[in-house]
Structures are given as structure tokens and as C-alpha cells.
Amino acid sequence: VTLDRIDVMVVVDALAMGGAEQVAVDHANTFDRRTHRVHVLATRDGGPLVDRLADDVSLTILGRSATWDLRGLARFARIVRRSGIDVIHSHGRGAMKFVALARGLGLITPRHVFHDHFGWLHLDRGAGVALRAAMRLGVDAYLGVDARLCSWACTTAGMPPERTFLCRSGVDASRFARAQPLPLRSELAIRDDQLVIAMIANLRHPKDHPTLLRALAEIAPELRDRVKVVIVGALGVDPAYEAGCRAMIERLGLADQVVLYGPSADPPALLAAADAAVLSSKNETGPLVVLEYMAAGLPFIATDTGELSHAVRDLGVGFVPPPRDHLALAAALTELISMSDDERRAMGDRGRQVVLDTFDQPIVTRQIEEVYELVLGLRDRTDGLRSQRDGGSRIIARPAVR
């Protein structure tokens, strides 16, 4: 098979603010335009990320109303055929099932690459009949953002290991290189001798802010006085959780150390104003924000959950304590605060270099393009895909019982 240019359709449910949606947009913007024509289709709604799409990306909002919206399905098929799509790249399980159904019904014929961002594997490891059937019959390649997802795809959902790829997320490093710092110190009356530690995480329970608060309460008072933790993210999304966090801040006497800043329209500018960053999540499959910390040149503490924390934990770019362990997080905070400015700066510089070498968006997108070439028969599996090594082959066998 030879193709002058591959027509790719990136399919998402919506273009709302979210990790998976951001990844979809980043990919769409960075495919090699000499070899790819890019279409984006949101099956349900648009959203604020529409504005971040590159000008040459064609956008369709399908507006389907339900999972099995047959009229929407027929319209989708017409658009795919009319656009001459070679590869459909779906993000999220809802979008995947929609595409797989269209394929299963014979309405469309392009190759289908499913990009799985599912973040609740720790609560639901099952694969229902519909999900298994969709993956078996309607998916040509599986991209998991986390090794646990790849393992699940092979062992539970029946995806062949040779068509399963670990696909770590990337970040557009250039956005952070040109960011102008916000005047955070004057805005929040932060003393010059205080370190600004940013945490970008909506106030929702998977982010586990309480473990960070408990860790702060554990560190020595004189060290604690030297930091201001600025928690950046949407407020009001989980009122009970937020109320619990606020009560905990009061109960632990952290009102002078912690600021609930609210959302930021410009995370790169906010991170440019910080000295370090932290993420205390209990469960993640990315998390993309760790790459943003590194791209911003910040030394960081991120709990050891998710593929990216796992990938960088031994590179000397940050501290990676176990999740849900406030004492380990407190030890990491103590070490971070006790470092000299030069040591922190050097750590941040190392992180930025790792992003430029490994996680810059164009590099990650090239790996996706290799998968497209594979499913289109333009490339042999033995060509040495960069992402191939870590996919299905990373399943670790469980020990024997007897």
C-alpha cells in the first residue's frame, strides 16, 4: 500500500477542557502536514478547545444525542466517506464504540486506532460484552496512555498484544518557553523568602488534596513557614469535597500556607511564576500536568501513579513518593524546601530537557504516525516502532499460587 498523504480523522465526544481532549487537540495540531491531512470530529459537542485547533484542521461537530444515535451514525459515515478518511483515531471509550459500530455495520471502512484514556481502571477492571465486541471487531490498534491500560486491553478486553501500544502523552514545550509569569507574589501577598509551590488540580477527590494538606502539617513549622502552596483548579465541581478540604485546612492550621486560587486561563503563565510544583493524586493514568511542570522548568513532587510519573521517577527531575502516603510526601516536601535555589533550578532544567528530548508533542505525534503506517500496511511490525516495545509486551505475569 502506498499513500501520498494520510487522511486522519481525530474523533472525540466533545472538545471540552480535559486531559483526553487536550491530547486529541495536541495531536491534531502536530501531525506532519507534509504527510497527513487532519480532520477533527466531535460526536456530541464543541467546547473551549475548538479555539486551540490549528487553522488548517477541518472541524465537524456531529451533535449526536445518544450512544446509539442511528441518524448521527449515518451522517458520520457520510462525512467519513466524503472526506476520504484513511485512519480514524478515536479518543475515549464512548467515541471508540461509536466508530466501531459504524465499522461493524459496514458503513465505513477506514482503519481504526483507539486511544484509551480511561482513568477508573482501579475501580472497574471489567470489560462488558459491548466493549469487548467493539474492540475485537472494530479496532485495528489500541493505544493505552498507561501500561495498566495496555495490560487490561490484552488480558481482559482480548486485544492482541502485537496491536497494543503504550502511548505516553506529550506536551507542547514551546507554549511554556514563551510564557510570561503572572504577578502571583504581589497578587497573593507572598513574601520574597517564601517558595511558591503550585498544584494544578481541580478540587476533585482523585487529586487527593487532603494527603498534601496532611503532609504539610507534618513538616517542621519553620520549613512550613517558607512555603506558599497555590492550588490551581476549578472550584465548586465537588462541593462536599471542597468543603472537606477547606475544613481540613482550618483544622490543620494551614490557612497561611495554602491558597485555593481557583481556575487559571493560562497555566503556563501561572507555572512561570512558581518555584516548584506538586501533584498528590491518588490515581492517574497520565498525568499530563507532570509534563507541564517539567516543561515549565519546575522541580516537582508527583505521586507515583500514572505512566508519566513512572517514566520520569528515576531521572532526577523530581520526587515521586507513593500515593496516599502523607509521611512520604512530607519527606519529599522537606527535601525540596531544603534544597538551595541552584539545586532546585538545576532539577527544573533537567526536567525541561527531558521534555524536549522525549515528551515534546511533535516527538510523541511521530510515534502515533508510525502506528498509522502500521495499520495501513505501510510499515512492517519489525521496523522498530518506538512505542511498540512498551505496549502489550509489558504485561507482567502474576506469580503462581501453588
Added chain:
Amino acid sequence: VVLCCFEGERWLPALLASIADQTLLPDELVVCDDGSTDRSVAIVERFAETAPFTVRIERNPERLGSTRNFAHGLSLAHGRVVALADQDDVWYPGKLAVMAWEFEQDPTISMVFSDADLMDSSGTPLGRKLWDTRLVGRTLRRHAVVPEDLFARRALTTGCTMAFRRRVVDAALPFPEELDDPWAPMRHDRWLSLVAAAVGTVRAIEEPLLAFRVHPNQETGVLVGSQLHRALARAATRVGRHSNKHEHAGRAAQLRAAAQRADLVGDFREAATLRTVADHQAARAAIGEGNQRASDVVRAALAGAYRGDPLSPLAVGADLVRSVLPAVDAPQEPAP
């Protein structure tokens, strides 16, 4: 590994040998003897001389009972992961390795527990599984990751099949006084499960990791054959009895104690779930006192408040009877 023993000379050698045969050895074995008068302590001391890991032996100056004894043992354990052992079981060689593997796979897992093969007092396999005899097999095979509210609704676990992370021990200790409620005593394993589900996720391993001995002297009741039918019949005769009120009130207090522990570590959502189930138990305690009528029971049943237990139709029936009839027995003191 925390092992609590009492008059266990007959069973201990087989258990200790099976722990020493693990493909992944424990770092330490904490043994708490609850005042045995037989050779239990001597057997453990002899084992400690050649054991390929540290063995710490504690003798309680006075009897604590198994739940408090396990609390004591847990307070002495140092491991990042702690597994419980009962004196009369035999572990399969891969038990600890499989459990450790599960913890390594997912940092959110706070506790794992497995099924067990049943054997009789002489060690002969009975061809049955522990989960099935406790009527939890269907539920657990459907939920490899156990929904947290299930633990609030019923006892699903048996201590010797469990292992948990340090944070569960830290959140569970000290055991609250509410566990000693005379009408609704709660054993250590159910308390630990409640807390583990509140501060993390719990994974049920379908494969049996040990042989569980069924014998007349054991504390954890396993019902096989006609014993099970007799127990169900006994439960049915308790419909409408006054003691139910105290049981539900006691259970509500225990669930609120667990919710408090979850709140302290910031698991607010899980705490709210526990309080919802506690409120249901409190409402059941109030049945027959004029403020909970049959219509309330029906409404709660339709809303799913009784779900999660194969015996829930029996519970709904019992509550309906209590809501329309006065208690058939007089208030009384609980059995010692």
C-alpha cells in the same frame, strides 16, 4: 504477617511450615498468644529458632479475645503491607507473592483478600470454597474491585485471607469502642475491611490462596451443609424480635466510627457513603417506634437501601413485620 493464636498446638505446625514455604517470605511474623495453656508458645518459639525471617512472640498477660488481640498484633507490625494469619489454616506457597503482586500493580489498592479452599479438621479437602459457604461468592466474583458500600452492608471478608497496606492499619488503629457493642459485635476483619474500602480500593482475588480448616472450635463460623440451613432458619425466627433494634443501632454507630476515620484522612466521599448506610441502619433501629412505618420500609427497599445482600428480601420482610407488629420478645440483656 500477624498471627493470633490461642490453644492452637494442634494446628500451628502446619500453618508455620506453610508460611516458611512461601515463595515470597515475609519480613517478620508477629505472633500474639492470647494466654494459651497448651504448647502453642513453645511451638512458635521452636519455629522462631530456624525461621528464615524475624519472629516476634508476644504473650498477653490477660485474654483479649481475637479482635483485640489482632489490634495488638497490628500495633506491633512494621511492614508496609500486613497480612493476617489464623492458627488453623495452611497457606499455599504463592499466597504472599500473589498478594504483593496485586499491590504492585496498583497503588490505589489498600487491601486484597482471596477465596479459600475448605478442608476438614484432619486436612482433607471438602471440595467447597469459603466464599460460597458465606454466601458472598456470587457477589465477589462479579466485583473483582469491591464497591466500597458493600463492605458497609455486609461482612465479606475473613481475616486470614486478607492483606493490607500500612495506611489501613494507621487509619484503623486504635479499634473504636463501638466494635465491642454487645448486641452487634464487629470482628477485626470486618472493621479492617470497612476502613480499607474507605481509604482506598479493595481487590477480591477469586483464586483460593489457602486451605481454610473447618472444625468445631474455630471462631470464624463457616457453615456447611445442614449447619447453613439451621442458621438460616434461626435467622428467620428472629424476625420481629426486640434485639434487632439494638443490632441495627450498634451497626450504625460502627459505620459512623468508620466514617470518622475516613474523614480524618480526607476520604470525604467514602465517609459520606458510610454515613448513608449508617443512617439506613439507624432507621431500621427505629422501626416499631412509631416514626418508621411499613411505607418507609417499602420506600427504602425500592430506593435500594437493602441491596448488596442475598438475604435482603428476608431483611425487608423482617422490617415490615416489625413495623406493623410489636416486638414479640421483651427487651433483654445481650448474651455475654
